[in-house]
Amino acid sequence: MTWAAVVHVVVSGLATGSIYALMAISLVIVYNATRTLNFAQGEMLMVSTFVGWTVLRVLSAPLIVALLVAVAASALLGWLLERLIIRHAISATHFDVLIITLGLSLVLRSAAGIAWTHDEFPFPSFFGNRPVAVGPVRVAPVSLGIIGASLALMLALGALFRWTRLGRAMRAVAQNQRAARLMGISVERVYSASWVIASMVGAVAGVLIAPVIFLSSKMGLVAINGFTAAVLGGFGSMPGAVIGGMLLGVLENLAPLYLPASIKHSVPFLVMITILLVRPGGVLGRVARRKV
Amino acid sequence: MRQAALATGAAVVVGWPWAAPRYFVFLASLIAINAIVAIGLNLLSGYTNQLSFGHAGFLAIGAYAAAILTIRAPALPVPVSLLLAGLVTAAVGLALGIPCLRLEGLYLAMATLAFGFVVVEAILSLDWLTRGNDGLRVPAARLGPWTLATDTARYYLVMTVAALLVVAAVNISRTRTGRALLAVRESEIAAQASGIHLAAYKTLAFVVSAFYTGVAGGLFALVVGFLSPDSFDVFLSVDFVAMIIVGGLGSILGSVVGAAVITTLNDSLAGFQNYRPLIFGAILITSMVFMPGGIASALGKISGARSRPPRQGEDR
Numbered sequence: 001m002t003w004a005a006v007v008h009v010v011v012s013g014l015a016t017g018s019i020y021a022l023m024a025i026s027l028v029i030v031y032n033a034t035r036t037l038n039f040a041q042g043e044m045l046m047v048s049t050f051v052g053w054t055v056l057r058v059l060s061a062p063l064i065v066a067l068l069v070a071v072a073a074s075a076l077l078g079w080l081l082e083r084l085i086i087r088h089a090i091s092a093t094h095f096d097v098l099i100i101t102l103g104l105s106l107v108l109r110s111a112a113g114i115a116w117t118h119d120e121f122p123f124p125s126f127f128g129n130r131p132v133a134v135g136p137v138r139v140a141p142v143s144l145g146i147i148g149a150s151l152a153l154m155l156a157l158g159a160l161f162r163w164t165r166l167g168r169a170m171r172a173v174a175q176n177q178r179a180a181r182l183m184g185i186s187v188e189r190v191y192s193a194s195w196v197i198a199s200m201v202g203a204v205a206g207v208l209i210a211p212v213i214f215l216s217s218k219m220g221l222v223a224i225n226g227f228t229a230a231v232l233g234g235f236g237s238m239p240g241a242v243i244g245g246m247l248l249g250v251l252e253n254l255a256p257l258y259l260p261a262s263i264k265h266s267v268p269f270l271v272m273i274t275i276l277l278v279r280p281g282g283v284l285g286r287v288a289r290r291k292v
Numbered sequence: 293m294r295q296a297a298l299a300t301g302a303a304v305v306v307g308w309p310w311a312a313p314r315y316f317v318f319l320a321s322l323i324a325i326n327a328i329v330a331i332g333l334n335l336l337s338g339y340t341n342q343l344s345f346g347h348a349g350f351l352a353i354g355a356y357a358a359a360i361l362t363i364r365a366p367a368l369p370v371p372v373s374l375l376l377a378g379l380v381t382a383a384v385g386l387a388l389g390i391p392c393l394r395l396e397g398l399y400l401a402m403a404t405l406a407f408g409f410v411v412v413e414a415i416l417s418l419d420w421l422t423r424g425n426d427g428l429r430v431p432a433a434r435l436g437p438w439t440l441a442t443d444t445a446r447y448y449l450v451m452t453v454a455a456l457l458v459v460a461a462v463n464i465s466r467t468r469t470g471r472a473l474l475a476v477r478e479s480e481i482a483a484q485a486s487g488i489h490l491a492a493y494k495t496l497a498f499v500v501s502a503f504y505t506g507v508a509g510g511l512f513a514l515v516v517g518f519l520s521p522d523s524f525d526v527f528l529s530v531d532f533v534a535m536i537i538v539g540g541l542g543s544i545l546g547s548v549v550g551a552a553v554i555t556t557l558n559d560s561l562a563g564f565q566n567y568r569p570l571i572f573g574a575i576l577i578t579s580m581v582f583m584p585g586g587i588a589s590a591l592g593k594i595s596g597a598r599s600r601p602p603r604q605g606e607d608r
Contacts (some may be wrong), residue, residue, distance in 0.1 A: 037398045088581055095343060098398060099537055100580045102530065106573030114566050227402055235399075266413045269406035276403045277391040 007137045009253050015143035016212070017249020018150030022205035023226025024233070024241035025157065026198040032174035032236060033194035034086070039101040042223025043108035044081075044199050046216075048074035049206035050116050053123060053215055063124055071203045078199030082192055105220065112217045125211035146208050153204055154242055157197075161238070166193055174236075225252075228272040234282030244282065305451055309444040317443045321515045323555045324454040325508045330535040330547035331461045332504025337533075338542035339465075339473040340497040342396070346388075346404030347532045349411035350502050352524035354381045354509020356415065356422055359430045359519055370433045370440065370449060370514070377510035378503045385502020389495045408529050415521040427520035430513045446515050453511060457504060461544050464500070473497055477542070527569070531558065534572060538579050539587055549587050 023041065030038045038044075052070030055061050061069075081104060086097065127145030131138040161167035172180040173190045181187050206219070213219055229248045233240025252267040263270075275282065309317045329347060337343050358377040361368055388407060395403055415422045422428060432441045440446050464470050472493050475483040484490050513519055531554055539550020557575075561568040 037402075085577065085581065095341070095397070096580050098343070098401060099533070100577050102533075103573040103576030103580070106530070106569040106576070108573075110566065110568070110570035110573065114570070224402075224405070228406075231399070231402070260417075266410060269409045269413075272406045273403055273410065276395055276399055280394055280399060 004137045006254075006257075008131075008139060009257065010250055011137075011139045011147075012143045013250035013253035014246055015140075015146040015249070016209075016252065017229075017246040018147050019205050019209045019222065019245070020225045020229040020248050021242045021245025022150055022153065022201055022208075023223055024230035024245050025154070025238060026202045026205070027223070027226055027230050028236060028238060028241050029170075029194050029198040029201070031230075033170060033190050034097075036086075036097040036101070037227070038195075038198070039098065039223075040081070040104035040108055041198065041202055041226070042220030043105040043112070044074060044077055044220075045202035045206040045222070046218075046220040047077060047108055047112055048199070048203040049123070049210050049215055049219070050112055052203070052207055053121065053210070054116075056124065063126060067204070067207045070207055071200050074199040074203035074206075075196045078195040079192060082195035086195070087188070087191065109217050109220060116217070118217050120214040120216040123207075123210035123215045129211075142211065146212075149204070149208055153201065157201070158238070160197075166190075170194060225268045228268045228275075231272060231280075232275050232282055237282070240282055305455075309447055314443055317447050318515070319555070319559055321443070321447050321450045321511075322559075323552050324450045325511045325515065326532070326535060326555050327548045327551035328454055328457050328508035328511070329505050329532050330539065330551040331457065331544055332501040332508070333532050334536045334539075334541065334544065334547045335461065335464070335473070335504070336497050336501035338536055338540075338547075339470070339477055340494055341477045342392070342494065342497065343398075343401045343533070344404040344501070345401050345526065345529045345533065346406075346408035346411075347501075347505050348524045348526065348528035349404075349408040350381050350385065350505035351509040351512060351528070352411050352415060352519075352521070353384055354378065354506030355513040355519050355524075356428070356509075357381065357506070358510030359428050359513040360421065362430055362433050362513070363428075366431065366434065368434075370435045373433070374453065374507050374510040377513075378507040381506025381509065382499050382503040385498045385506075386495065389498025389502075392498065393491050393494055405526065405529070408524075408526055412521045412524055415524075422519075422521075425521065427518055430517050430519065433514050440514065450511050450515060453507065457507065458544065458548070461504075465544060469493070469496070474542070530572075534576055537576060546587060553587070 023045070026041050026045075027038060030036065030041070048070045051073040052066035055069045056063065056066045059065075085100060085104065125142055125145075126149075127142040129140055129142050131140050161171060169180070169185045170190050170193065172183065172185055173187055177187055180190075205222075209222065210219065213222075225248060226245070229245035230236075230241045231244070232248055233242070233244025248268060248271060251271060252264060255267050256264045308320055312320070329351060332350075333344060333347050354377040357380045358373050361373040361376060365373075388404075392400055392403060416424050419425075432439050434440070435449070438445070440449060465473075472483070472488045473496075475486065475488055476490060476493055480490055483493075516523075535550035535554045536547055537550070538553055539548070540546025557571070558568070561571060
């Protein structure tokens with residue numbers, strides 16, 4: 001194993017890691033606003049990517065149009081689901097909302113299977129797949145493209161949370177909902193916005209990853225890796241989500257080099273169990289003490 | 293009234309193999325097996341508020357343990373191998389339950405979900421023992437001089453075990469232990485303040501739940517006769533959660549009703565594989581939005597189904 005090969009593996013790990021990071025960010029955005037985990041986040045990504053693919057196939061539109069349509073469809077789906085279903089259960093326990101989003105994920109996956117079958121479809125990429133040589137190291141442009149596009153999106157989200165009025169409102173609700181409401185923030189609007197933004201991030205992640213893992217009704221399972229990434233970085237923290245995603249992606253790609261190859265599929269779960277049991281606060285986060 | 297209902301129920305259960313076609317005898321066995329799992333899961337989730345998405349993993353451990361025992365030690369009587377399957381699974385439940393004490397809510401849900409995946413991966417990689425993806429054929433088990441070779445024989449075995457476990461669960465729920473578990477669900481802090489050893493009872497719930505599921509796994513191995521890792525995927529865990537949600541959290545009768553509803557539904561939708569998750573998901577959503585107490589509380593307080601736990605001390 002030369003160091004150039006290791007660099008190659010690390011770069012492709014960072015590429016899948018960026019997708020995990022985007023997924024983790026989606027989950028954390030919804031969690032911070034509504035304190036619930038959206039089990040259907042992965043299926044929403046899958047459905048919106050399928051919508052983009054349909055636009056590609058039916059209208060033979062350029063890829064960028066498909067991306068925009070996927071993002072718009074995803075935003076609409078997120079808004080509808082929050083408004084029509086989740087909002088009704090907002091006074092329910094986390095347990096209940098968890099089950100509801102679980103039900104949503106089953107419904108979405110099954111509906112996608114009915115609409116588009118459960119087959120795997122190739123998906124065009126913005127970036128080429130043929131490795132290029134950078135000095136002695138060979139990397140795939142698609143890896144670099146995914147990393148670059150994800151980082152750009154993360155920076156944009158960072159700016160949104162830091163400098164806009166909506167971003168400030170979202171951070172306020174995440175800190176203390178009651179105080180935010182007293183300051184005149186419409187908490188309901190923040191719920192809507194969180195679902196919409198999280199869905200849009202998911203759609204971008206879907207269009208970026210579909211060329212690599214193929215488009216299929218199963219691709220929503222990537223959300224589990226997103227959750228692992230978020231926990232790894234400290235659930236609730238945005239920088240933690242990014243670091244956790246990258247770390248998980250690299251671990252997943254490096255582990256088969258040193259351990260039996262069959263370990264690759266278990267890596268996210270082993271990482272999740274280990275981190276939850278050893279350090280539930282994640283690498284960055286701290287365990288929140290519950291006040292009586 | 294209550295005794296009459298119980299007697300009628302018992303008569304139906306005993307007479308079923310003579311009245312129903314063979315396939316429905318098999319289906320009734322499956323319902324009883326799932327009811328055992330649902331009771332086990334309910335003791336954990338409904339009683340101590342620890343949600344598990346990994347019970348398919350426990351079922352797999354029990355099933356493979358019983359199957360391997362039956363293959364390697366054919367002379368072992370069925371009750372012993374079932375008991376051993378339950379104990380092995382309970383040991384795994386203990387090993388998982390202790391570290392899981394640190395987790396609650398969705399963290400626990402995700403850790404148990406991951407546990408379910410790891411069990412399937414473990415079955416695949418231990419193929420010298422489990423025959424991996426090829427699957428494991430389970431020979432007919434022996435009970436003293438008899439071989440349990442027919443659906444009817446296996447039906448009576450399943451029903452006997454299920455009846456014993458239901459009675460045990462009802463009794464557990466009425467004892468000091470059962471009240472302690474319910475107190476933990478209502479408020480961990482208040483329970484602790486009343487002198488309930490929180491860690492001990494939460495671990496106990498994990499162990500008992502795993503034991504129930506392990507025994508059910510053993511029965512599953514005998515009744516179905518063929519085990520392969522893909523019968524224990526995460527969707528099976530979701531089915532179990534659906535059973536206790538639909539039936540009613542914290543109700544033993546609800547667990548049985550939920551198991552019957554979901555198993556029958558699963559079976560009648562077998563021809564419509566594409567629509568099955570769609571209908572399932574819709575059931576989960578509607579029962580959570582409109583009927584959070586499940587069937588048991590919707591029909592009135594038929595078996596002491598209690599209202600849902602309050603939100604725990606948090607500023608929301």
